[in-house]
Amino acid sequence: xxxxxxxxxxxxxxxxxxxxxxxxxxxxxxxxxxxPIQESSDKVPTTTKQLxxxxxxxxxxxxxxxxxxxxxxxxxxxIIKAVGQLKKTIQEGGVANNSGIEKLFSDIQAxxxxxxxxxxxIMEALQFQDITSQQIEHAVSQLEDIDTKxxxxxxxxxxxxxxxxxxxxxxxxxxxxxxxxxxxxxTHQQDVDELISNIRKP
Amino acid sequence: MPDLKILAVxxxxxxxxxxxxxxxxxxxxxxxxxxxxxxxxxxxxxxxxDFIITDWNMPEMDGLTFVTAxxxxxxxxGLPILMVTTRSVKEDIMQAIxxxxxxxxxxxxxxxxxxxxxxxxxxxx
Numbered sequence: 245x246x247x248x249x250x251x252x253x254x255x256x257x258x259x260x261x262x263x264x265x266x267x268x269x270x271x272x273x274x275x276x277x278x279x280p281i282q283e284s285s286d287k288v289p290t291t292t293k294q295l296x297x298x299x300x301x302x303x304x305x306x307x308x309x310x311x312x313x314x315x316x317x318x319x320x321x322x323i324i325k326a327v328g329q330l331k332k333t334i335q336e337g338g339v340a341n342n343s344g345i346e347k348l349f350s351d352i353q354a355x356x357x358x359x360x361x362x363x364x365x366i367m368e369a370l371q372f373q374d375i376t377s378q379q380i381e382h383a384v385s386q387l388e389d390i391d392t393k394x395x396x397x398x399x400x401x402x403x404x405x406x407x408x409x410x411x412x413x414x415x416x417x418x419x420x421x422x423x424x425x426x427x428x429x430x431t432h433q434q435d436v437d438e439l440i441s442n443i444r445k446p
Numbered sequence: 447m448p449d450l451k452i453l454a455v456x457x458x459x460x461x462x463x464x465x466x467x468x469x470x471x472x473x474x475x476x477x478x479x480x481x482x483x484x485x486x487x488x489x490x491x492x493x494x495x496d497f498i499i500t501d502w503n504m505p506e507m508d509g510l511t512f513v514t515a516x517x518x519x520x521x522x523x524g525l526p527i528l529m530v531t532t533r534s535v536k537e538d539i540m541q542a543i544x545x546x547x548x549x550x551x552x553x554x555x556x557x558x559x560x561x562x563x564x565x566x567x568x569x570x571x
Contacts, residue, residue: 306460314467364471364557367464371554374458375532378503418457418503423532429554432534436552439536443543 274401281394281401288391292384299377306373309366317363323356372425381419388414448496448568451476455486455500455512456530461553465499465530465560472561483512490522497564502531502542510545517546526567530555 331349426432452474454465462479469477478493480486482504489495498516502509509529516522529547533539539550548567551559 303458303460307463310460310463310467317467317471360471364468367467368554368556370460371464374456374461375553377458378532416505418505418508420503420532422535423553424534425554426552429552430556430559432552433555433559436534436539436550439539440543440550443540 278398278401281397285391285394285398288387288394292387295380295384295387299380302373302376306370309370313363313366313370317360320356320360320363324353324360327352327356375423375425378419378423381417382421382423385417385419447473449476450474450496450564450568451478451494452497452499453478453480453486453489453495455480455483455498455504455509457482457501457504461501468557468560469499471557472564474564483507483509483515486512487515490516490525495525497568498525498527499530499560500527500547502529502533502538510542513542513545513547526571528560528563528567530560 327349334345452469454462454469454477456462456465456479462481466477466479478489478495480489483500484507486498486500487507490498500509500512504512507515509531513527513529516525516527527547528549528551529542530551530553531538531542532553533542534552542550548571549563551563
């Protein structure tokens with residue numbers, strides 16, 4: 245073997261030793277990160293379930309509120325009808341043009357109307373439940389995506405061999421990632437109306 | 447006010463209930479519900495409706511696919527459709543109009559808006 249060949253062999257051996265040491269260090273890093281990755285992956289289903297529980301519970305609460313709002317609406321509608329009938333009966337009985345009674349009727353009617361309008365405002369506000377549930381669905385979907393990637397990483401690093409990457413129990417989610425409960429939604433709708441009007445312009 | 451039979455399509459039970467109550471308050475008493483596009487198409491095959499209010503983001507069949515299906519069905523294509531959705535991006539609105547919706551409301555909506563849009567759509571139909 246020539247001197248040159250011996251030098252090259254020595255150099256290759258040195259580089260191989262460095263490479264082996266480097267791979268060894270990398271394996272140590274993999275061994276160190278496996279546990280946190282596994283722990284993070286394990287936490288995703290729990291967090292997802294908790295978020296889904298938020299949606300379920302706000303929906304249950306909203307449904308209860310709607311029960312009450314509907315009852316109030318029905319009672320107020322009955323009151324308005326009853327006041328109208330009472331007014332007619334009193335007028336037919338000859339007590340018309342009594343300013344005191346007229347005012348009383350007007351006040352009852354105005355209060356009932358105001359209550360009915362308020363129930364509609366409550367109902368309008370309860371739309372938050374659908375909008376926030378879409379925001380939660382988006383967050384859950386992102387978490388599921390992270391979980392899939394973490395599982396893939398565990399398989400790549402050899403920490404897991406029997407991990408199915410696609411979770412078959414995951415439900416189909418429908419949401420708008422930009423869903424937003426805009427406080428001033430009247431202005432928002434005006435922008436939409438203007439856009440539609442422009443689209444339809446000949 | 448015209449006597450309309452309305453089909454309200456939304457996957458959220460809360461939203462369906464709010465829409466039904468809003469419509470009743472506006473004087474539209476005959477309202478049926480469907481939970482997504484697929485459910486709505488099944489109801490449209492077995493019952494006669496005069497007006498559709500639909501959401502966009504729904505499982506099984508979304509609102510846009512549903513609108514396209516209605517517009518391509520010879521028996522249903524003339525039905526007025528009002529889309530009520532959270533989607534407010536310009537491109538989405540243009541896509542919905544292109545698919546054949548008659549008007550578009552962004553959630554959250556006011557009771558006045560929904561009544562006004564129904565009147566507008568019926569008047570222009």
